[in-house]
Amino acid sequence: MTKKIAILGSCVSEGWFHHQRVNHRLDAELVPRYQPSTIASMAARPLDMAADAGQALNPQDALALKMDFDKSFLDVVASAQPDILIVELLRDSRNGAMSFGGSWITPNYILKRSAMAPQTAGATTLTPVVEPDAYFELFSQSSRTLNAFFRERIPHCRIVLNKVRWAEYFIDEDGTLQSYRPWDQNSYFVSNLRLDTLEKLFAEEVTCESIKIDEVPIFADLQHIWGPAPDHFVRYYDVAFGEKLRALMSA
Numbered sequence: 001m002t003k004k005i006a007i008l009g010s011c012v013s014e015g016w017f018h019h020q021r022v023n024h025r026l027d028a029e030l031v032p033r034y035q036p037s038t039i040a041s042m043a044a045r046p047l048d049m050a051a052d053a054g055q056a057l058n059p060q061d062a063l064a065l066k067m068d069f070d071k072s073f074l075d076v077v078a079s080a081q082p083d084i085l086i087v088e089l090l091r092d093s094r095n096g097a098m099s100f101g102g103s104w105i106t107p108n109y110i111l112k113r114s115a116m117a118p119q120t121a122g123a124t125t126l127t128p129v130v131e132p133d134a135y136f137e138l139f140s141q142s143s144r145t146l147n148a149f150f151r152e153r154i155p156h157c158r159i160v161l162n163k164v165r166w167a168e169y170f171i172d173e174d175g176t177l178q179s180y181r182p183w184d185q186n187s188y189f190v191s192n193l194r195l196d197t198l199e200k201l202f203a204e205e206v207t208c209e210s211i212k213i214d215e216v217p218i219f220a221d222l223q224h225i226w227g228p229a230p231d232h233f234v235r236y237y238d239v240a241f242g243e244k245l246r247a248l249m250s251a
Helices: 058-070 075-079 091-094 111-115 132-153 180-207 235-250
Strands: 003-008 029-030 086-089 097-100 103-105 158-161 167-169 177-179 209-211
Touching: 003 075, 029 158, 058 075, 058 111, 086 235, 091 180, 132 180, 158 180, 158 235, 209 235
Parallel strands: 003 029, 003 086, 086 158, 158 209
Antiparallel strands: 097 103, 167 177
């Protein structure tokens, strides 16, 4: 029977779906596709304003922006009743949450490209990199809020925490391992330290299983199909994640 999978996180947690072996695919569908919102944003109250996507966003990013503002991703998930909800905290570790309109939103690349960017330019952003204690408190409260939603609205769904890390090295066009610039590399290193704490806090509030790909070092791929980024990994990551998800689902 086809398994339904939802994703609260970035494209990192969806890549496995597109890179499965043709003759060894999981019988699964995404309902819906990934929602790149932070935990603090998704647990906050809906904003009383519509998100203006503008002309620069593609339809998927425009929908993601809308759901980050009105928090309707949770209603979509509740309606779909997925078997698995993959949760990933990369954006929490770097982006944090932006205080806006009496609520919290996600200050990610989608917001920056949207028509909402000028309106949110002066808003206060809280991140675990700059203010770890304050963000950890907000994150714990938000995790408790989401756990109440999980228990009430999707009680039969298994929550799977994707324990992924930012790449601190990348493979260039010649297949050579390279370091990021020292400032960037240190930034990813600090964010990875914050992930250790965030995942611990999430697991304290939410009953969940986890997947972590750490059998070999994971590097970013400068020639990734979605472009160069410290969370666009070599193909091995997607294949390994898919296999671990398969094993978890059959357990």
